Amino acid sequence: MAETTFPPQRRMAITAIRWRPYDFIWVAGSVLLLLGIWGIWQRVSAGLAPTNLSSYVPWGLWVGFYDYLVWLEVGSLMLFTALIYLVGNTQLARIKPIVLFTGLVVLLMALFIVFLDLGHPERFWHVFVYPDFTSMITWMVWLHSTYLVILGAEFLLTLWGGENSERWLRWLGLLSLPAGLALILVSGSIFGVVAARPLWNSSLLPLMFFISALATGAGVLLLLTVVFWPGKSSAEYRQVVRFMTQIAAWMLLAGVLAASMIAFTTLYQGSPARTDALLLILTGPYWWSFWILHILLGVLVPLFILFTMAHRPLWVGVAAALSIVTFVTVTLNIVIPVLVTPEIEGLATAFVHPKLTLDYVPNVMEWSVIAFVFGFGGLLYGLGLRWLPILPHSVEAHNE
Amino acid sequence: MPVQEDVRAVADSSRRKFLEITGAIAGLALFDELARSPEDALAAYEAEIEALGSRTPQAVANRQSTDVLERMRAELERALQKPSSERRWVMVIDLRKCVGCHACTIACVAENKLPPGVVYRPVIEEESGTYPNVMRRFIPRPCMQCENPPCVPVCPVNATWRNEEGIIAMDYERCIGCRYCLTACPYSARTADFGFTYTAGTPVGAGVVGEKNADSYERAANYEYGNQYPRENLRSSPVGNARKCHFCQHRVLEGVLPACVTTCIGRATLFGDANDPESLVAEMIAQPNVMRLKEELGTEPRVYYLT
Numbered sequence: 001m002a003e004t005t006f007p008p009q010r011r012m013a014i015t016a017i018r019w020r021p022y023d024f025i026w027v028a029g030s031v032l033l034l035l036g037i038w039g040i041w042q043r044v045s046a047g048l049a050p051t052n053l054s055s056y057v058p059w060g061l062w063v064g065f066y067d068y069l070v071w072l073e074v075g076s077l078m079l080f081t082a083l084i085y086l087v088g089n090t091q092l093a094r095i096k097p098i099v100l101f102t103g104l105v106v107l108l109m110a111l112f113i114v115f116l117d118l119g120h121p122e123r124f125w126h127v128f129v130y131p132d133f134t135s136m137i138t139w140m141v142w143l144h145s146t147y148l149v150i151l152g153a154e155f156l157l158t159l160w161g162g163e164n165s166e167r168w169l170r171w172l173g174l175l176s177l178p179a180g181l182a183l184i185l186v187s188g189s190i191f192g193v194v195a196a197r198p199l200w201n202s203s204l205l206p207l208m209f210f211i212s213a214l215a216t217g218a219g220v221l222l223l224l225t226v227v228f229w230p231g232k233s234s235a236e237y238r239q240v241v242r243f244m245t246q247i248a249a250w251m252l253l254a255g256v257l258a259a260s261m262i263a264f265t266t267l268y269q270g271s272p273a274r275t276d277a278l279l280l281i282l283t284g285p286y287w288w289s290f291w292i293l294h295i296l297l298g299v300l301v302p303l304f305i306l307f308t309m310a311h312r313p314l315w316v317g318v319a320a321a322l323s324i325v326t327f328v329t330v331t332l333n334i335v336i337p338v339l340v341t342p343e344i345e346g347l348a349t350a351f352v353h354p355k356l357t358l359d360y361v362p363n364v365m366e367w368s369v370i371a372f373v374f375g376f377g378g379l380l381y382g383l384g385l386r387w388l389p390i391l392p393h394s395v396e397a398h399n400e
Numbered sequence: 401m402p403v404q405e406d407v408r409a410v411a412d413s414s415r416r417k418f419l420e421i422t423g424a425i426a427g428l429a430l431f432d433e434l435a436r437s438p439e440d441a442l443a444a445y446e447a448e449i450e451a452l453g454s455r456t457p458q459a460v461a462n463r464q465s466t467d468v469l470e471r472m473r474a475e476l477e478r479a480l481q482k483p484s485s486e487r488r489w490v491m492v493i494d495l496r497k498c499v500g501c502h503a504c505t506i507a508c509v510a511e512n513k514l515p516p517g518v519v520y521r522p523v524i525e526e527e528s529g530t531y532p533n534v535m536r537r538f539i540p541r542p543c544m545q546c547e548n549p550p551c552v553p554v555c556p557v558n559a560t561w562r563n564e565e566g567i568i569a570m571d572y573e574r575c576i577g578c579r580y581c582l583t584a585c586p587y588s589a590r591t592a593d594f595g596f597t598y599t600a601g602t603p604v605g606a607g608v609v610g611e612k613n614a615d616s617y618e619r620a621a622n623y624e625y626g627n628q629y630p631r632e633n634l635r636s637s638p639v640g641n642a643r644k645c646h647f648c649q650h651r652v653l654e655g656v657l658p659a660c661v662t663t664c665i666g667r668a669t670l671f672g673d674a675n676d677p678e679s680l681v682a683e684m685i686a687q688p689n690v691m692r693l694k695e696e697l698g699t700e701p702r703v704y705y706l707t
Contacts (some may be wrong), residue, residue: 020454023486025610027543040569045592046595046634047595047634047639048592048594048595049504049576049594049595049596049642053518053592054517054592055518055582055588055590055591055592056577056588058582058583058592059583060408060580103557116648118576118577118578119575119576119577119578119592119640119641120576120635120637120640121577121580122574122635122642123574123575123576124576125557126556126557126574127557128575130557130558130574131556131557132553132555132556132557132558134553134554135553135554135555135556135580136556136580137553137554137556137578138556139649145438169659176625190580193554194552194554194583194584195584195586195697196550196583196585196586196697197583200460216451251407269436339583342588343542343585343586343587343588344524344587344588345524345526346524346525346526346539347522347524347541347588349525350519350522350523350524350525350541351505351519351522351523353516353517353519354517354589355516355518355591355592355594355596356517356522359496376631
């Protein structure tokens with residue numbers, strides 16, 4: 001049998017596709033995308049009916065994930081921009097492309113989730129054509145779109161803007177700070193203005209969102225520093241990691257203290273309208289999501305590592321990853337327990353139907369859609385890392 | 401046995417005497433009633449009502465010798481002669497008269513062709529006390545048509561608003577289905593239409609039986625807000641939208657009372673123009689035993705409960 005031979009061009013193409021360290025991201029993304037196809041098909045063919053959402057619990061897993069992604073995206077970008085342009089830490093500029101790209105991908109994932117959560121996603125453009133600016137959702141969509149434009153421009157200029165773009169980048173960066181602040185405060189206000197839900201209805205909630213976004217954002221920046229900083233053996237790397245570790249630790253601590261004060265004052269005043277939902281978070285059937293996933297794995301363990309092992313980047317990276325991943329329980333615990341607490345006793349049994357119930361646990365279809373969105377994000381991120389000049393040079397050189 | 405016979409004899413004699421006496425009383429009462437003129441009888445009845453201090457809607461209507469439905473229908477016609485901005489539609493629900501039959505719920509479902517999972521007027525059942533002092537009451541919960549509706553400002557696309565007559569209306573074609581209004585309503589009075597049909601999954605049969613043949617009824621249009629909304633597919637509103645009670649505005653504007661009002665077997669649900677001082681609802685909402693749900697929120701509901 002004759003040996004198969006490839007023409008020279010083809011051989012070059014094959015040798016070009018060789019594995020790189022971060023290729024697992026797009027591979028994992030593709031797997032998630034495949035897992036999510038079933039869910040997205042259900043969503044497209046049957047609308048929101050296959051979800052476990054109901055009229056009494058109209059928001060659930062997807063809205064919780066949306067807010068979580070907004071925290072990650074806006075928190076990391078605001079903190080990064082502030083550190084570079086306000087604090088003047090120019091060292092961090094080395095990872096600017098990867099930070100901007102991470103924020104951009106997370107932003108697209110957030111918009112994708114909230115798009116899928118609409119009963120009529122094909123009418124999303126109504127928010128631009130018939131806006132009502134008394135609605136926090138209008139502000140959220142407009143601000144998120146503005147943020148997308150600013151971030152997109154910043155990213156493009158960073159990659160391909162050349163040396164003359166620095167002035168523009170500075171202005172865009174400074175512009176992104178109030179835009180990001182407004183977006184995060186509006187995201188909190190979506191819940192904070194709802195007088196019908198006493199636990200949400202607080203002027204502290206938008207501030208809580210801001211502090212939490214900075215806490216998770218600090219974790220994202222720390223993880224990106226640990227993973228993508230070029231030259232892991234340099235003293236500069238250890239210095240930057242230690243600096244970011246301190247910021248992440250103190251931000252996390254600030255978030256814990258702020259949340260604790262809200263919890264204590266709420267429990268002390270004892271009004272059932274407020275405490276019922278809070279007690280559901282603390283002692284309800286999903287207590288473990290708060291105490292074990294969030295408090296233990298997302299706060300206590302990371303804080304211990306961050307405060308005691310700041311000199312060990314690997315452990316610091318693990319702490320940041322733990323904190324980031326488990327923080328999704330916070331947004332889910334903000335959204336779901338409040339909605340499953342009845343507004344009027346007896347209503348859920350007055351007219352019985354699976355869509356008129358207060359029982360809500362996200363089902364497989366909802367998780368499958370989340371897998372699709374994360375698969376989309378992972379694929380985009382992995383391919384971006386592979387094909388775009390995002391990674392700091394020495395890493396690229398090392399991989400080549 | 402002699403003792404038992406004696407007892408039986410005494411019992412027979414007592415029963416006979418009792419029947420004689422009660423028969424005589426009934427005869428006298430009937431004679432008295434027949435001897436009175438109708439005017440006298442009405443005056444006596446009104447005096448009796450006044451003496452009892454009863455102010456129930458039916459009692460008020462009885463004094464005028466009309467059924468409350470007739471009276472409300474006449475008042476509705478009177479209200480429709482006025483410009484719409486001068487009307488203030490109000491619903492009054494007498495909890496003492498509601499028997500929890502759910503006829504209003506079902507009438508509403510039929511009138512608005514509500515699919516499974518959508519309800520505008522559930523009736524909440526409430527039980528209080530401990531045996532033997534137990535009370536059960538039924539609380540119908542339509543949309544409160546608030547004067548300060550929390551559901552309106554949260555809509556990002558102006559798809560819901562308070563119209564001139566105070567009804568919180570919806571534009572199904574504009575609604576994007578974000579369901580923010582559902583979370584903002586303190587009364588859980590909005591429901592989402594997830595696109596279910598009653599005939600889905602039923603076996604294929606002959607005639608009008610089964611999904612294939614019978615769902616044409618479910619797909620046919622309803623007439624909420626005076627528009628036609630056929631349920632053709634998932635993208636055709638009101639599927640995917642928020643939905644709510646609108647006091648059957650499409651009926652009211654044609655001079656017909658809301659479906660829940662006409663079907664209430666106990667005349668417990670009243671409807672009318674509160675701006676008309678002569679109307680039944682205006683009379684009822686001035687009663688001391690009137691209350692509204694969650695008044696502390698300042699939403700100013702236009703649904704009043706008599707307790």
